[in-house]
Every structure is written in structure tokens, then in C-alpha cells.
Amino acid sequence: MGPQRAAHFLDLTALYRKPDPPGIVTFTSRLSNRGPEADIVASAHVVEQILDRVLPRWRTEVDDSENAEVNRWIQHREAAQRADAALLRDVEVRSRLGDDAPQLSAGSMHPWVWDGARALSGSGHFRGSGHFREAVTAAARKVNAEAQNKIGRRDVGETKLFQRAFSLEAPKPDQPRLRLMEDDGGDTFRSVHRGAMAFAEGCYAAIRNPNSHEDGLPELPEHEALEQLAAFSLLARWVHAATVVTA
Structure with missing residues (x-):
């Protein structure tokens, strides 16, 4: 469930630069997201819970100094990319080692x-x-x-x-x-x-x-x-x- 949720969030928050209106040239560093804002907010609620478990210190360790100017979801995106890689790597390691024993869940x-x-x-x-x-x-x-x-x-x-x-x-x-x-x-x-x-x-x-x-x-x-x-x-x-x- 974790990798799929993270991947879905990454799809919604994919960044792109909106084209300028005809005849107008704008100079801005701001980027837009592919998905609707309401869908991103709903997905972020779940993704934050995954991040808190996989990367407990993501809010302080992932730089968000440019978020306001570029895109509000950049910190979440980078943390989700890290968590996605960690979750996939964990699945791969378990598969290779044959370690499918049950884990203790607090x-x-x-x-x-x-x-x-x-x-x-x-x-x-x-x-x-x-x-x-x-x-x-x-x-x-x-x-x-x-x-x-x-x-x-x-x-x-x-x-x-x-x-x-x-x-x-x-x-x-x-x-x-x-x-x-x-x-x-x-x-x-x-x-x-x-x-x-x-x-x-x-x-x-x-x-x-x-x-x-x-x-x-x-x-x-x-x-x-x-x-x-x-x-x-x-x-x-x-x-x-x-x-x-x-x-």
C-alpha cells in the first residue's frame, strides 16, 4: 500500500511550467502541478502518515527553503521520492532474502x-x-x-x-x-x-x-x-x- 500511495502522490504533484499566454512573456520560477489541488491535498493527508513512519524526520531533513516561491509541494515530493525508494528497496530485499516473516506492528x-x-x-x-x-x-x-x-x-x-x-x-x-x-x-x-x-x-x-x-x-x-x-x-x-x- 505504501509504494502505491507514494507513487500516486508523485503523479499528482508532477511539476510543469504553464505556457505563457499568446504574445506575453513571463519570468517566474513558479511551477504548477499536474493534478487538481483538491486531489493533492487528499493524497497528502495519507502520504504524510507514510512519511512519518518511513522517514520520521522528513519535515526537518528535507529542504523546503524554496517551496513558497516554486511550488508548495516540493518538500512533500522529495520526501515521497525518498520514501518510495526506501519502500521499494525494502520489498526487494525481503524478496531476495526470502524474509517474509511477520513483523511486529506497534x-x-x-x-x-x-x-x-x-x-x-x-x-x-x-x-x-x-x-x-x-x-x-x-x-x-x-x-x-x-x-x-x-x-x-x-x-x-x-x-x-x-x-x-x-x-x-x-x-x-x-x-x-x-x-x-x-x-x-x-x-x-x-x-x-x-x-x-x-x-x-x-x-x-x-x-x-x-x-x-x-x-x-x-x-x-x-x-x-x-x-x-x-x-x-x-x-x-x-x-x-x-x-x-x-x-
């Missing part, structure tokens, strides 16, 4: 996680934000807050919250439980909830705590941050789907 993560993470970027886009540890921490906080809201508890949080929420003990008047399946007294029920409890503890002890408390740690690589967000996304889905059981 946008497909649970909204509690993705909305919290991308808010750390001023542009609203995760890629190129340079705040990956902060993004993971924000996502962890959001999952914690939503879990607290779901079971109506503000007195505990994070590790202790999930230890008590997924506890195998029966609920008490002030301690509701989260249940991922009906308690039939079987091994699967116990295994699922012990696993969810341990998984949540690992997320907060091994991911959230170091990210939020160790100022000296280097910034996370983007792929590692996505993996950490995926862990919290899974936890978020469990919490979201769970049934609240009260005494």
Missing part, C-alpha cells in the same frame, strides 16, 4: 499500551521519538492504572496489584480477583493464573522498574522497546478480557 498493540507510548513523541509518532524508555514506562503506568480501575483498588499498584488480582485465593470483600477462565478447580485454572501473576511481576520488576529508576541506562534500541511494549500489550489484553470476581 499500532496493533492494545490501545492502553500504544496510546501511552506514542504520547511521548511530540509528533504523536513512536518512531524517531528518541524516548523509548519513557514510552515503555508510560505504557506500564497506563496498564497499572487500568487494572486498578477495573478492580476498584487504589491502595496497591504494579507487582502487588497483580499478585492480588490474579491470586488463586477466593475473593474477599475488599479484594476482588481477575479471572481469565472459570474456576473449575483444575490444574489449567491454577496454571493460567499463576502464570499471569508471574508474567505481570516480571514485566514490572524487569522492565518497568529499570526503565523508570536507572537514569544512567543507555536509550533502548527501537526494536527492544517494541518487544517490551509487546509484553505489556499482552498483559493489557489479559486484564481487559478478565472477569472481575467479588466476594
